[in-house]
Amino acid sequence: MDRCPLAAVGIWRSPTRAQHGLSHNLSLTQSAAGFSAAATGGWIVAMDGAHLGEDFRLAEGSSVIGAAFEADVVVTSPGMSTKHVRMTCFGTGAEIEDIGGKGGVLLNGEPVTNAPVVDGDDLRFGGVRFIFRSAARFQPGYVPNLRPRPATPPVQTVLKRRYVTGWLMPNTGPLAGRDYRLVRGRNHIGSAADIEVNLIAAELPNVACVIDCETGRAVISRPAKKPHNSIRLAVNGSDVKTEATLSDSDLLFIGDHEFYVKWF
Numbered sequence: 001m002d003r004c005p006l007a008a009v010g011i012w013r014s015p016t017r018a019q020h021g022l023s024h025n026l027s028l029t030q031s032a033a034g035f036s037a038a039a040t041g042g043w044i045v046a047m048d049g050a051h052l053g054e055d056f057r058l059a060e061g062s063s064v065i066g067a068a069f070e071a072d073v074v075v076t077s078p079g080m081s082t083k084h085v086r087m088t089c090f091g092t093g094a095e096i097e098d099i100g101g102k103g104g105v106l107l108n109g110e111p112v113t114n115a116p117v118v119d120g121d122d123l124r125f126g127g128v129r130f131i132f133r134s135a136a137r138f139q140p141g142y143v144p145n146l147r148p149r150p151a152t153p154p155v156q157t158v159l160k161r162r163y164v165t166g167w168l169m170p171n172t173g174p175l176a177g178r179d180y181r182l183v184r185g186r187n188h189i190g191s192a193a194d195i196e197v198n199l200i201a202a203e204l205p206n207v208a209c210v211i212d213c214e215t216g217r218a219v220i221s222r223p224a225k226k227p228h229n230s231i232r233l234a235v236n237g238s239d240v241k242t243e244a245t246l247s248d249s250d251l252l253f254i255g256d257h258e259f260y261v262k263w264f
Contacts, residue, residue: 120147
């Protein structure tokens with residue numbers, strides 16, 4: 001089985017339940033139609049172990065992380081306690097609290113029981129190393145202070161996962177508070193149901209633009225064929241004629257939709 005059957009139909013107990021493979025804590029429009037969730041406060045991205053390359057969505061406010069089904073964020077690593085840590089997201093940062101997980105919690109290599117966490121911090125608990133990314137928008141061109149990541153791309157597993165490289169965050173309107181995952185390779189963005197980022201927007205063509213993602217770099221481009229070129233595409237107020245490079249916290253316009261970019 002290469003996908004949890006619950007993920008296919010959207011039947012689970014709360015907006016932040018983890019699903020099989022890369023579908024952990026899917027954002028609202030990456031889940032079943034009509035699924036609702038709290039606004040995104042940030043993510044922890046696994047840097048090693050069975051979850052390497054996967055992102056776990058943290059809602060604004062407090063989230064318990066552990067291996068139990070009752071946890072808000074479910075991480076199924078063998079070293080994870082049923083309820084291991086609590087993370088509270090607010091503003092541009094978060095707070096982590098050890099709530100009795102075996103092995104404790106390391107923050108940037110130092111043991112902690114309760115401590116503030118900022119964008120780019122290195123966390124280790126439950127036998128897994130994570131990097132925390134805040135969902136807050138910083139100044140365009142912001143460069144996150146990320147600790148060293150694995151030197152080589154993670155190998156594909158039997159799930160044929162595509163590994164997270166960033167997110168699109170709607171800035172205004174009815175999509176605000178959701179997150180759209182960007183994965184390594186080509187990400188097609190538009191209204192089609194079978195593409196990487198489906199905006200469910202009738203005014204957009206099936207594919208309005210494409211974002212190519214590799215480690216440390218993302219390029220947005222227009223599809224070659226008309227009428228897609230009539231759709232507004234701009235980065236930080238500058239129209240994209242053919243292609244442009246994206247950086248963390250850049251402001252992106254696709255048609256009437258405004259996003260900011262979170263780059264990992």
